[in-house]
Amino acid sequence: LPEDEMNLGFALGWMVHYLPIEGQTMAQRFHQAGKMSSDMRRLLECQLESPLSIFEVLEIQPGRGILLYDVLQGQEFFVWDVGLSQSVKPNAGMLGWVLTLGQVTLSGAMFSTTLPPFLFQKLREEVKKKRFQPKDLLGAKGEGLIRMWQEAMNAFIHAPAPEMANSDGD
Numbered sequence: 001l002p003e004d005e006m007n008l009g010f011a012l013g014w015m016v017h018y019l020p021i022e023g024q025t026m027a028q029r030f031h032q033a034g035k036m037s038s039d040m041r042r043l044l045e046c047q048l049e050s051p052l053s054i055f056e057v058l059e060i061q062p063g064r065g066i067l068l069y070d071v072l073q074g075q076e077f078f079v080w081d082v083g084l085s086q087s088v089k090p091n092a093g094m095l096g097w098v099l100t101l102g103q104v105t106l107s108g109a110m111f112s113t114t115l116p117p118f119l120f121q122k123l124r125e126e127v128k129k130k131r132f133q134p135k136d137l138l139g140a141k142g143e144g145l146i147r148m149w150q151e152a153m154n155a156f157i158h159a160p161a162p163e164m165a166n167s168d169g170d
Contacts, residue, residue: 017108050097052096056094057114058090058091066078077105092117
């Protein structure tokens with residue numbers, strides 16, 4: 001499906017940085033064995049320390065970025081991302097991770113489809129019941145959060161169209 005192709009970057013990023021194979025992710029193996037510049041090493045370390053989370057879009061600054069609220073960490077981040085600033089709606093929900101390098105926060109990877117506010121609030125309550133901890137979502141346990149997101153998206157996509165009627169029921 002075209003939507004699946006759009007989420008390929010998110011899926012690959014999650015697998016490389018968060019899915020352990022025989023106890024280590026591909027990114028951890030590269031970090032240990034790779035010869036890289038100090039800037040690249042710092043970026044990779046930041047990626048390895050950034051947990052998967054769900055975010056609410058609080059504010060949009062077109063052409064600059066977006067202010068996000070991380071539901072699991074209870075923190076706000078201004079994410080410098082021109083593309084996101086032009087494609088998301090206020091109060092929408094997002095799944096992904098952010099990278100904070102010094103004073104700058106960037107999107108690490110975001111699931112391409114956002115949830116509308118009413119549906120995001122329902123998912124937010126379900127996530128709170130699961131009591132996910134950010135440190136737990138650094139590894140394969142993040143798959144549970146991804147599944148919850150996909151189930152919410154599928155329910156939204158396959159929901160019957162609302163029926164409209166006047167006050168007489170017609």
